[in-house]
Amino acid sequence: MRTKTRWSIAAIAVALLVGATVPATADPELDNLDDFDVKSRPAPAEISVPPGKADHRTFPSTRNMHALGHSSHPASFEVPPAEREISSDIAFWGDLAIQGNYNGFRVIDISSPAKPKLLSHPECNGDQGDVVVWENIVVRSWNSPAPEGRLCMGEPVPVGFEGLHVFDIADPENPELLTAVEFSQVGAAERGTADGCGSHTVTLVADPDNNRLVVYSNNSSGDNRPVCDAMDIIEVPIDDPAAAGHIGYVPLVGGSLGSNNGCHDAGAILGEVNMLTCASGHAANVFSIGEPGGGTLENPLWLFNIEEEDPESGVKVGAPGAGRWHSATFSFDGEAILLGWEPGGGGQARCTADDPDINKSLFAYSAADGAKLGQWVLERPQGHDENCTIHNYNMVPLRSGNDVVASGHYQAGSRVVDFTGIQEGVQPESIAWADPPSLGPGPFCTVMWDGEPTPTDGCRLGGAWSTYWYNGFLYESDITRGLNIYRVSDRATAGAIKLSHLNPQTQEFTIH
Known part of the structure; x- marks a missing residue:
């Protein structure tokens, strides 16, 4: 086991920042590792299953990856957009998981990770459905202009609407729609343009001293919408969330390829660091927010x-048609930034043995100046019939200060990767994984990275949209299946701080 002995845990800064105490106690299930069959870096336990038929208990996995509960939510991209139920991102408050989807979000009781219980599914049929939560307030993204006939909890959504909806889940079995914040008009007025931008993802920073939540809305504009090269900023009054409104936007700074093509996701760290990284186009923008x-x-x-290019293959992150930066997180001391990217837009097979390493890597950079520290390459090649990128992830809050990441990779499943010592040149290594079988042929995965046709009958889209560590368990948002829950029994993940809540894109404290 690798350790970072130069770190010790400081006082949890979130107590000062958000007026809440995060108990600095390890998950009790991980305190006594002798109770488990702990095998550091175990050999894979392969299981043969029919394509597309497995639940997560039958996925090929390492022996230290233990499948627990499942909350079913079947979905497919191969239906009309208005009918899609695709599971997207997750946020957590206490014993509740808020799992977004293309038709609203699900409120799930995870007090028993072996038996998650669906409490409600408020419907809001606008795509993406990224979510953040604070106490009883849920904010949900609406990504694309609304066609005629769309509804949000029974309320008509104006044609062309793009923006956010705000909900009250004080009664988790009966959520209420409080308000909508439209960017397609307000954002456009701020920019002096004909239209505004949608909300692809959201990042929340609580500011209780000023009775508000600050929400950064990140869009995913294309070259035809350069106006969207920005992050929209929304303010949600904590004691009156129905009064939420658009308060401004942050223009992005282009890189070597010119305009920067939208902030797809943003990761923030607070505490003693106060930084935000926008995973934008070909040039990730790094900001100070305090x-x-x-x-x-x-x-x-x-x-x-921050820009990245593979000198051997010539592939550049964010080059036209190649994909874009996707998701950002920090080491808990704020010294390193981790960035993934989405070659092929998530709809192609980009983790095959034929792909260059850059297509299947998670990168680490210095948070001081953006210098590259290293990268981890997905070690288990995927088939040409499996869509795959390094998608959504978070850092495990370890009292040791070690850098361990939980990550979802579409049809490459979920991984736990140890980045400890990356600043000193230590190579990252996988700790655990669960990798589902292919979903079979379909209309996607048609072109290889070099432009040649895929040597298969395409693929169906699916797999792990997001995988996050929360209080001793991994929560995997599976695009077509729902919510999968795992426990990892490995010394590298022992000693995690128990949290009262988690918005995975926001690290509310620092660890030194």
């Missing part, structure tokens, strides 16, 4: 950009 670097929550201060 002391010591300057800037504020409403006016982030741009620091530098």
Whole structure:
């Protein structure tokens, strides 16, 4: 086991920032590892299953990856857009998991991870459905202009609407729609353009001293919508969330390829660091949102950009038609930034043995100046009939200060990867994984990375949209299946801080 002995845990800064105490106690299930069959870096336990028929208990996996509960939510991309139920991102409050989908979100009781219980599914049929939660407030993304006839909890959604909806889940079995914040008009007025931008993902920073939540809405614009090269900022009053409104936007800084094609996702770290990284196009923008670097929550201060290119294959992150940066997180001391990207837009097979390493890597950079520290390459090649990228992930909050990441990779499933020592040149290594079988042929995965046709009959889209560590368990949002829950029994993940809540894109404290 690798350790970072130079770190010790400081006081949990979230207690000062958000007025809530996060108990600095390890998950009790992980305190006594002798109770488990702990095998560091185990050999895979392969299981043969029919394509597309397995539940997560039958996925090929390492022996330290233990499948627990499942909350079913069947879905497919191969239906009309208005009928899609695709599971997307997750947020957590106490014993509740809020799992977004293309038709609203599901509120799931996870007090027993072996037996999750669906409490409600408020319907809101606009695509993406990224979610954040604070106490009884849920904010949900609406990505694309609304066609005629769309509804949100029974309320008509105006044609062309793009933006956010705000909900009250004080009664988790009966959520209420409070308001909508439309960017297609307000954002456009701010920019002086004909239209605004949708909300692809959201990142939440609580500011209770000012009775508000600050929500960064990240869009996924194409070259035909350069106006969307920005993050929209929304303010949600904590004691009156129905009064939520658009308060501004942060222009992105282009890189070597010019305009930066939208902020797809943003990861923030608070505590003693106060930084935000926008996974944008080909040039990830790194901002300071407070002391010591300057800037504020409403006016982030741009620091530098991060770009990446593979000198052997010539593949560049964010090049036209190649994909874009996707998701960002920090080491808990704020010294390193981790970035993934989405070659092929998530609809292609980009983790095959034929793909260059850059297509199937999670990268680490210095948070001081953007210098590259290293990268982890997905070690288990996927088939040409499996859509795959490094998608959504978070850092495990370990009292040791070690850097361990939980990550979802579409049809490559879920991984736990140890990045400890990356600043000193130590190579990252996989700790555990669960990798589902192919969903079989379909209309996607048609082109290889070099432009040649895929040597299969395509693929169906599916797999792990997001995988996050939360209080001793991995929660995997499976696009076509629903919510899968795992426990990892490995010393590398022992000693995690128990959290009262988690919005995975926001690290509310630092660890030194």
